[in-house]
Amino acid sequence: MSPQGKVFNQKIARSWLVTGICLYMRALRGIDERVMKKVDMELSIGDYVLTGGELPAMAVIDAVIRFVPG
Numbered sequence: 001m002s003p004q005g006k007v008f009n010q011k012i013a014r015s016w017l018v019t020g021i022c023l024y025m026r027a028l029r030g031i032d033e034r035v036m037k038k039v040d041m042e043l044s045i046g047d048y049v050l051t052g053g054e055l056p057a058m059a060v061i062d063a064v065i066r067f068v069p070g
Contacts, residue, residue: 001025001053001060005042008056012043013063023060025053 045056
């Protein structure tokens with residue numbers, strides 16, 4: 001999760017249902033540029049400020065889970 005990342009949308013949510021994801025928030029201690037060099041995609045949920053990365057991560061997880069059949 002990153003404010004300068006690609007904006008999250010339904011197409012990304014649907015594609016992640018079958019590929020699997022691992023979300024990292026940069027505010028976590030120990031997450032620095034060495035880790036960010038190995039990241040496939042930086043993701044943003046919009047152009048506004050939140051207190052941390054937990055809420056955007058929950059929004060992404062909720063959007064992906066909606067595509068689980070049943």
